[in-house]
Amino acid sequence: MTTHGLQNQQTDIPEEINGLRMTRQRQEVYRFLMGERTHPTANEVFMRIKEALPHVSLATVYNCLEALVQHKIIRQVNFDREPSRYCPNLDEHGHFHDETTGTIHDVKFKPGINLTDILDLPPNTVIKDIEITLRGQLA
Amino acid sequence: MTTHGLQNQQTDIPEEINGLRMTRQRQEVYRFLMGERTHPTANEVFMRIKEALPHVSLATVYNCLEALVQHKIIRQVNFDREPSRYCPNLDEHGHFHDETTGTIHDVKFKPGINLTDILDLPPNTVIKDIEITLRGQLA
DNA sequence: GATAGTAATAAGAATGATTCTAATTTTCCG
DNA sequence: CGGAAAATTAGAATCATTCTTATTACTATC
Numbered sequence: 001m002t003t004h005g006l007q008n009q010q011t012d013i014p015e016e017i018n019g020l021r022m023t024r025q026r027q028e029v030y031r032f033l034m035g036e037r038t039h040p041t042a043n044e045v046f047m048r049i050k051e052a053l054p055h056v057s058l059a060t061v062y063n064c065l066e067a068l069v070q071h072k073i074i075r076q077v078n079f080d081r082e083p084s085r086y087c088p089n090l091d092e093h094g095h096f097h098d099e100t101t102g103t104i105h106d107v108k109f110k111p112g113i114n115l116t117d118i119l120d121l122p123p124n125t126v127i128k129d130i131e132i133t134l135r136g137q138l139a
Numbered sequence: 140m141t142t143h144g145l146q147n148q149q150t151d152i153p154e155e156i157n158g159l160r161m162t163r164q165r166q167e168v169y170r171f172l173m174g175e176r177t178h179p180t181a182n183e184v185f186m187r188i189k190e191a192l193p194h195v196s197l198a199t200v201y202n203c204l205e206a207l208v209q210h211k212i213i214r215q216v217n218f219d220r221e222p223s224r225y226c227p228n229l230d231e232h233g234h235f236h237d238e239t240t241g242t243i244h245d246v247k248f249k250p251g252i253n254l255t256d257i258l259d260l261p262p263n264t265v266i267k268d269i270e271i272t273l274r275g276q277l278a
Numbered sequence: 279g280a281t282a283g284t285a286a287t288a289a290g291a292a293t294g295a296t297t298c299t300a301a302t303t304t305t306c307c308g
Numbered sequence: 309c310g311g312a313a314a315a316t317t318a319g320a321a322t323c324a325t326t327c328t329t330a331t332t333a334c335t336a337t338c
Contacts, residue, residue: 023285023287025287026286043324055288056287058288059288059290060288063287078220080223081223081295109259110257110258118249119233119273127235129274130273130274132269134258135269138263138265139265162315162316196318198298198318280337281337283334288330288331293324293325294323294326296323299320301316301317305313308309308311
């Protein structure tokens with residue numbers, strides 16, 4: 001018996017996104033992030049996808065996350081020096097870290113706001129990425 | 140012979156700032172940061188103040204930086220997962236990381252702009268800290 | 279359909295910024 | 309002065325992440 005294409009495709013995720021071949025491991029990482037709004041860490045992703053892929057390694061999770069980030073399929077979010085978190089929301093947005101619960105919430109910009117209009121940037125600046133993070137609490 | 144007060148005070152830095160006793164080590168860390176606009180890392184601070192305090196330890200530099208940050212005398216700045224950097228500018232501002240040169244520039248907001256006016260925050264949110272970081276290049 | 283070349287994965291070791299621990303020194307205050 | 313508290317030191321420990329090397333999977337070609 002021979003198989004063609006991917007090892008396993010009981011999935012709704014395409015075989016390629018933004019030029020990145022979606023291997024089974026990348027699919028599981030991506031699927032989990034898509035269904036999860038909690039901005040999990042690499043280790044949390046690892047723990048969770050082990051249910052579907054018991055032999056997956058943490059290094060692979062890191063590799064997958066890096067590949068997905070570089071192909072702009074997900075975003076990496078950093079709070080201070082805590083472990084990186086990952087976010088499937090590609091719209092321009094910030095992150096609010098609620099210190100009381102430890103949860104992270106996406107923060108949209110009010111309509112019509114363009115970040116670069118607000119900042120006093122040096123001329124001829126090409127911005128590749130903006131990260132806005134807030135810390136505080138929901139009173 | 141007895142000495143009163145601090146071990147050494149050939150300095151222009153007060154003995155206390157924001158309720159933090161400015162020991163000789165904290166003074167040196169702070170003085171260096173004040174004269175430096177390059178947002179140095181803990182290790183860079185360490186290398187430099189060793190000239191004035193040859194027996195200072197890296198742990199002490201970390202302790203001093205933490206104390207200064209907690210007393211809002213300096214700010215800690217993080218870019219992705221790179222080593223933390225430290226900044227004596229307390230005005231609300233962001234940081235632009237020029238990928239070409241590796242340098243970091245403070246970015247002011249245009250006058251009259253209030254960050255929280257722009258963000259679509261949940262009601263009753265108390266913001267303790269905002270961090271805005273940009274990556275890109277000066278063309 | 280076999281096969282060679284390339285890419286991805288796995289397991290564990292290595293890295294490196296930061297934090298912790300325990301011992302010593304300095305400062306504060308009665 | 310003398311004891312308590314705070315700060316400093318040196319080195320060990322931590323832990324997220326990256327690297328290394330071997331194995332496995334995929335792709336294109338014959």
